[in-house]
Amino acid sequence: MTDTSRLLRAYDEQLRTDAETPSAVSVTRLGPLRLVTFLGRRGFVTYQDLGGADEAGVRALVDGAVAHFRSDGGITNVEWKTRGHDHAPGLHEALVERAFVPEEPESIMIGEAAALAVDVPLPDGVTLRQVTQESDVRAMCAMQDEVFGSTPSDASANAILRRQALDDGMELWVAEAGGRIVTAGRLEPVPGTDFAGIWGGSTRTEWRGRGIYRALTAARARSALARGKTLINSDSTEYSRPILERYGFHRVSTTTPYVWTR
Known part of the structure; x- marks a missing residue:
C-alpha cells in the first residue's frame, strides 16, 4: 500500500465518523448520511461512503436530505x-438540480505531525500565542x-x-x-484517532509570504505531538497546499462543498 493509499484509508476510517462534527447540536441518520445541525441553524451533510448507491439511490438520498432540512424552517443554509474519491454516481447533477451551488474545491492534505514541527523564524515584531479569552476569540473570528x-x-x-465550552x-x-x-488557525485533536486537524488558517494579505x-x-x-497525535489533516486552499507539500504532506483527495440557501 502506498503512503497516499494508507493515509486515505486512515482518513476514511478514522475521521469520517461522528468525530467529524464534534460541535453538532443534533445529528439525524438517513441511510449512510449524517444530517447535522450546527449552532445558528446551519445544516451539514456528510458520510463515510454512500453505501454503494447507484444513480437513482443517490438522488433518493439527496431528496431525503433536502426534505429533512426544508422541514426545519429555522435552517437557512446547508453544506x-x-x-x-467517493463512488457517487450522479451526485453533482442531483445536487445542482436541487439548488446546491458548488464552491471552490480544496485539497485533502495528510502528513506526519513530526514533519511540521520545525523551527520557523518569525519576522521582527511578530509573536505567536494560544488564545482562550472571549475578546481574543471574537477578534480572531472577525479577522x-x-x-x-x-x-x-x-x-x-x-x-x-x-x-470551546465543550473542552474537547x-x-x-x-x-x-x-x-x-x-494570522490565525485552529488545532483540533480528534479523540480515539491518530489525527489532529489544522483548520481556519488565514493570513492578512499584506503579511503573506513571510x-x-x-x-x-x-x-x-x-x-499535536504533545497530545499524542502523529498525523495532521487539513482541507487546504491553493495558498496553503504548497506549504504542506514542502513538508512531505500528501494530497490524498479533494473536497468540494455544495451549499444550499433557503
Missing part, C-alpha cells in the same frame, strides 16, 4: 461535503471573516465559543504584530 470575504457577524465567534481539546492560535492579529503561516502551523504541530 453537502463531497469528496473526490478571519475579513480575510475569507465573509459578511462580518457574530455567528462564527459564537460557534467557536460554544465549541480544540486550540486557537494567532500571530500578532503591533497588537493586531495577522513565513508566519508556516510558523503558526509548526506551533500547532508541536502541540
Whole structure:
C-alpha cells in the first residue's frame, strides 16, 4: 500500500465518523448520511461512503436530505461535503438540480505531525500565542471573516465559543504584530484517532509570504505531538497546499462543498 493509499484509508476510517462534527447540536441518520445541525441553524451533510448507491439511490438520498432540512424552517443554509474519491454516481447533477451551488474545491492534505514541527523564524515584531479569552476569540473570528470575504457577524465567534465550552481539546492560535492579529488557525485533536486537524488558517494579505503561516502551523504541530497525535489533516486552499507539500504532506483527495440557501 502506498503512503497516499494508507493515509486515505486512515482518513476514511478514522475521521469520517461522528468525530467529524464534534460541535453538532443534533445529528439525524438517513441511510449512510449524517444530517447535522450546527449552532445558528446551519445544516451539514456528510458520510463515510454512500453505501454503494447507484444513480437513482443517490438522488433518493439527496431528496431525503433536502426534505429533512426544508422541514426545519429555522435552517437557512446547508453544506453537502463531497469528496473526490467517493463512488457517487450522479451526485453533482442531483445536487445542482436541487439548488446546491458548488464552491471552490480544496485539497485533502495528510502528513506526519513530526514533519511540521520545525523551527520557523518569525519576522521582527511578530509573536505567536494560544488564545482562550472571549475578546481574543471574537477578534480572531472577525479577522478571519475579513480575510475569507465573509459578511462580518457574530455567528462564527459564537460557534467557536460554544465549541470551546465543550473542552474537547480544540486550540486557537494567532500571530500578532503591533497588537493586531495577522494570522490565525485552529488545532483540533480528534479523540480515539491518530489525527489532529489544522483548520481556519488565514493570513492578512499584506503579511503573506513571510513565513508566519508556516510558523503558526509548526506551533500547532508541536502541540499535536504533545497530545499524542502523529498525523495532521487539513482541507487546504491553493495558498496553503504548497506549504504542506514542502513538508512531505500528501494530497490524498479533494473536497468540494455544495451549499444550499433557503
